[in-house]
Amino acid sequence: MSFEHILGQERAKKILQNGLRSGKVSHAYLFSGPKGTGKLGTALTFTKALFCEQLQDDACDECLSCRKIEHGNHPDVQVISPEGQSIKIDQIRELQREFSYRTHAAGRKVYIVEQAESMTVQAANSLLKFLEEPTSPITAILITENGQAMLPTIQSRSQWVPFTPQDPQMICSELIKQGCPATLARAAVHIVNGLDAGIQLCQQNWFAELRNVMLQLGKECGTRLPSALLMAQQKVFKTELAEHADMLFRLFHLWFRDMLNYQYNRQDSLVFRDQLDAIGKLAWTKSAEGWIRCMDAATEAQKRVRANVSPQLAFEQFLVGMQGGT
Numbered sequence: 001m002s003f004e005h006i007l008g009q010e011r012a013k014k015i016l017q018n019g020l021r022s023g024k025v026s027h028a029y030l031f032s033g034p035k036g037t038g039k040l041g042t043a044l045t046f047t048k049a050l051f052c053e054q055l056q057d058d059a060c061d062e063c064l065s066c067r068k069i070e071h072g073n074h075p076d077v078q079v080i081s082p083e084g085q086s087i088k089i090d091q092i093r094e095l096q097r098e099f100s101y102r103t104h105a106a107g108r109k110v111y112i113v114e115q116a117e118s119m120t121v122q123a124a125n126s127l128l129k130f131l132e133e134p135t136s137p138i139t140a141i142l143i144t145e146n147g148q149a150m151l152p153t154i155q156s157r158s159q160w161v162p163f164t165p166q167d168p169q170m171i172c173s174e175l176i177k178q179g180c181p182a183t184l185a186r187a188a189v190h191i192v193n194g195l196d197a198g199i200q201l202c203q204q205n206w207f208a209e210l211r212n213v214m215l216q217l218g219k220e221c222g223t224r225l226p227s228a229l230l231m232a233q234q235k236v237f238k239t240e241l242a243e244h245a246d247m248l249f250r251l252f253h254l255w256f257r258d259m260l261n262y263q264y265n266r267q268d269s270l271v272f273r274d275q276l277d278a279i280g281k282l283a284w285t286k287s288a289e290g291w292i293r294c295m296d297a298a299t300e301a302q303k304r305v306r307a308n309v310s311p312q313l314a315f316e317q318f319l320v321g322m323q324g325g326t
């Protein structure tokens with residue numbers, strides 16, 4: 001993938017390509033930003049560009065070096081990810097050994113550390129020594145959702161490369177272009193911050209199922225509470241979907257927001273626009289305040305589930321929270 005094909009992230013691309021063009025490549029880069037915003041893809045593109053036999057400031061994706069990196073078998077490129085919960089000192093030592101065997105090849109070496117914030121203190125200190133004593137031109141790319149969580153000494157020795165949430169409209173059209181159903185893509189972009197995360201979410205079978213169940217419940221729970229509760233038990237809480245109960249409430253929030261948008265005649269903003277008939281029937285059964293109360297109830301229920309309240313109890317409270325007023 002060339003830099004041009006990375007969605008958004010203009011600032012990150014500029015920092016990296018300027019380094020390539022001027023020949024001033026840092027010993028360490030800290031890629032920091034939300035999940036699924038293209039950090040790993042950008043790290044691989046940058047790495048390819050560093051080794052590319054055809055281009056100076058980009059990846060050609062065709063030369064031998066680019067292809068070896070793509071397939072994960074370039075001898076001078078290593079990718080480290082957590083083993084279990086953390087990145088352990090042995091992994092960093094192994095990396096150092098790997099690279100020191102190759103001193104005969106004096107060329108550049110690159111290692112990418114995924115979820116770098118999960119390094120143990122020992123691993124981070126070991127890595128720090130490695131950053132401080134580069135025996136050959138070694139470049140580290142540390143990837144994290146929270147750069148501030150890294151050791152300050154690592155932060156200060158690294159060039160920061162900020163990644164920001166990608167534009168929802170851009171993510172949506174890209175998801176659809178890549179074959180995700182539009183119905184799922186439109187919901188996903190309100191839940192994730194980036195394209196990669198969106199692709200991942202849309203590929204989950206449970207996400208499509210949960211969306212269907214939410215729509216059935218959404219049409220019930222305005223009027224028939226006991227049957228909504230029964231349906232939620234049978235279709236969510238007693239099934240594998242139970243572990244994604246927080247997402248059920250996230251989808252409910254979007255559903256209620258659609259009611260408001262319908263009232264305000266903002267049909268272009270409807271997430272569930274394939275359900276226009278149902279939305280048209282339901283939207284005027286509550287006032288705008290009523291729908292806002294429902295959105296709050298959904299947010300509250302999502303928080304409760306994340307705080308380990310049983311999903312069923314959270315759902316009962318959610319139904320109660322939706323009522324009252326008009």
Ligand SMILES: [Zn+2]
Pocket residue numbers: 048051052053054055059060061062063064065066
């Ligand atoms: Zn190339």
